[in-house]
Amino acid sequence: MPMESVGAGLDVEAHLKKILDSLTEMQRQIDRMFRELWREAPKEVSLGFYEPPVDIEDRGDEYVVYMDIPGFSKEELKIKATEDFLEVSAERSEEKRRELTSRNYVVRERVYEGFRRRIMLPSKVRPEMARAVLRNGV
Numbered sequence: 121m122p123m124e125s126v127g128a129g130l131d132v133e134a135h136l137k138k139i140l141d142s143l144t145e146m147q148r149q150i151d152r153m154f155r156e157l158w159r160e161a162p163k164e165v166s167l168g169f170y171e172p173p174v175d176i177e178d179r180g181d182e183y184v185v186y187m188d189i190p191g192f193s194k195e196e197l198k199i200k201a202t203e204d205f206l207e208v209s210a211e212r213s214e215e216k217r218r219e220l221t222s223r224n225y226v227v228r229e230r231v232y233e234g235f236r237r238r239i240m241l242p243s244k245v246r247p248e249m250a251r252a253v254l255r256n257g258v
Contacts, residue, residue: 170235172208176242182249183241191233194254201250209236 175186185206189197192210200207211234
Protein backbone atom coordinates (compact mmCIF):
# COMPACT_ATOMS: atom_id res chain seq x y z
CA MET A 121 0.00 0.00 0.00
CA PRO A 122 1.56 3.36 -1.02
CA MET A 123 2.28 5.91 1.74
CA GLU A 124 0.77 9.04 0.29
CA SER A 125 -1.35 10.27 3.12
CA VAL A 126 -0.36 13.05 5.49
CA GLY A 127 -0.32 10.58 8.34
CA ALA A 128 2.18 8.39 6.52
CA GLY A 129 4.44 11.41 5.95
CA LEU A 130 4.46 12.09 9.66
CA ASP A 131 5.42 8.46 10.34
CA VAL A 132 8.44 8.76 8.02
CA GLU A 133 9.52 11.99 9.71
CA ALA A 134 9.13 10.41 13.14
CA HIS A 135 11.18 7.40 12.02
CA LEU A 136 13.95 9.63 10.62
CA LYS A 137 13.96 11.66 13.84
CA LYS A 138 14.36 8.43 15.83
CA ILE A 139 17.32 7.43 13.67
CA LEU A 140 18.91 10.86 14.03
CA ASP A 141 18.38 10.82 17.80
CA SER A 142 20.01 7.37 17.98
CA LEU A 143 23.01 8.57 15.96
CA THR A 144 23.35 11.66 18.14
CA GLU A 145 23.32 9.49 21.27
CA MET A 146 25.93 7.16 19.78
CA GLN A 147 28.14 10.18 19.01
CA ARG A 148 27.81 11.37 22.63
CA GLN A 149 28.84 7.93 23.90
CA ILE A 150 31.82 7.76 21.54
CA ASP A 151 32.92 11.26 22.62
CA ARG A 152 32.62 10.21 26.28
CA MET A 153 34.67 7.05 25.68
CA PHE A 154 37.44 9.05 23.97
CA ARG A 155 37.50 11.61 26.78
CA GLU A 156 37.88 8.80 29.32
CA LEU A 157 40.54 7.11 27.21
CA TRP A 158 42.63 10.30 27.00
CA ARG A 159 42.15 11.00 30.69
CA GLU A 160 43.70 7.62 31.52
CA ALA A 161 46.45 7.83 28.87
CA PRO A 162 50.00 8.83 29.83
CA LYS A 163 50.25 12.58 30.00
CA GLU A 164 53.40 12.86 27.91
CA VAL A 165 53.75 10.86 24.75
CA SER A 166 56.74 11.54 22.57
CA LEU A 167 58.30 9.50 19.83
CA GLY A 168 61.48 11.53 20.10
CA PHE A 169 61.82 11.83 16.34
CA TYR A 170 61.70 15.17 14.60
CA GLU A 171 62.81 17.09 11.54
CA PRO A 172 65.16 19.92 12.56
CA PRO A 173 64.78 23.38 11.01
CA VAL A 174 67.24 24.37 8.28
CA ASP A 175 68.59 27.62 6.79
CA ILE A 176 70.52 27.57 3.51
CA GLU A 177 72.79 30.51 2.71
CA ASP A 178 74.04 31.06 -0.86
CA ARG A 179 77.52 32.60 -0.73
CA GLY A 180 78.02 32.59 -4.49
CA ASP A 181 80.66 29.86 -4.66
CA GLU A 182 79.22 27.67 -1.89
CA TYR A 183 76.07 26.88 0.06
CA VAL A 184 76.14 26.99 3.84
CA VAL A 185 73.49 24.90 5.58
CA TYR A 186 72.59 25.74 9.19
CA MET A 187 70.66 23.10 11.11
CA ASP A 188 69.54 23.22 14.76
CA ILE A 189 70.38 19.84 16.32
CA PRO A 190 70.81 20.43 20.06
CA GLY A 191 71.72 17.55 22.33
CA PHE A 192 73.53 15.38 19.79
CA SER A 193 77.27 14.83 19.83
CA LYS A 194 79.52 14.88 16.79
CA GLU A 195 79.88 11.09 17.06
CA GLU A 196 76.11 10.56 16.84
CA LEU A 197 75.75 12.51 13.60
CA LYS A 198 75.77 10.95 10.14
CA ILE A 199 76.23 13.24 7.15
CA LYS A 200 75.87 12.24 3.52
CA ALA A 201 76.42 14.62 0.61
CA THR A 202 75.69 14.03 -3.07
CA GLU A 203 75.55 16.40 -6.02
CA ASP A 204 71.86 17.07 -5.39
CA PHE A 205 71.20 16.76 -1.68
CA LEU A 206 72.57 16.80 1.83
CA GLU A 207 71.31 14.28 4.37
CA VAL A 208 71.93 14.65 8.09
CA SER A 209 70.71 12.10 10.61
CA ALA A 210 71.34 10.96 14.16
CA GLU A 211 69.93 8.36 16.52
CA ARG A 212 70.42 7.42 20.10
CA SER A 213 68.62 5.47 22.75
CA GLU A 214 69.13 4.97 26.42
CA GLU A 215 67.46 3.04 29.15
CA LYS A 216 66.62 4.82 32.38
CA ARG A 217 66.00 2.68 35.40
CA ARG A 218 64.84 3.77 38.79
CA GLU A 219 63.51 1.80 41.68
CA LEU A 220 60.50 2.91 43.63
CA THR A 221 60.97 1.30 47.01
CA SER A 222 57.61 2.36 48.45
CA ARG A 223 55.77 -0.29 46.41
CA ASN A 224 58.61 -2.53 45.24
CA TYR A 225 58.22 -1.39 41.65
CA VAL A 226 61.04 -1.23 39.19
CA VAL A 227 60.44 1.22 36.38
CA ARG A 228 62.34 0.98 33.11
CA GLU A 229 61.91 3.63 30.49
CA ARG A 230 63.53 3.55 27.10
CA VAL A 231 64.18 6.86 25.49
CA TYR A 232 64.67 7.04 21.74
CA GLU A 233 65.63 10.21 19.99
CA GLY A 234 66.57 10.79 16.44
CA PHE A 235 66.13 12.79 13.30
CA ARG A 236 66.71 12.56 9.60
CA ARG A 237 66.67 15.53 7.31
CA ARG A 238 67.24 15.35 3.58
CA ILE A 239 67.78 18.74 1.97
CA MET A 240 67.56 19.20 -1.78
CA LEU A 241 70.23 21.68 -2.80
CA PRO A 242 69.37 24.57 -5.17
CA SER A 243 71.95 23.40 -7.73
CA LYS A 244 74.51 20.64 -8.17
CA VAL A 245 77.54 20.68 -5.87
CA ARG A 246 80.76 18.72 -5.55
CA PRO A 247 80.17 16.36 -2.59
CA GLU A 248 83.90 15.85 -1.99
CA MET A 249 84.14 19.55 -1.05
CA ALA A 250 81.51 19.24 1.71
CA ARG A 251 82.57 19.88 5.28
CA ALA A 252 80.70 20.02 8.56
CA VAL A 253 81.08 21.99 11.77
CA LEU A 254 79.11 21.39 14.97
CA ARG A 255 78.99 24.41 17.25
CA ASN A 256 76.59 24.53 20.23
CA GLY A 257 74.04 22.27 18.57
CA VAL A 258 74.12 24.16 15.24
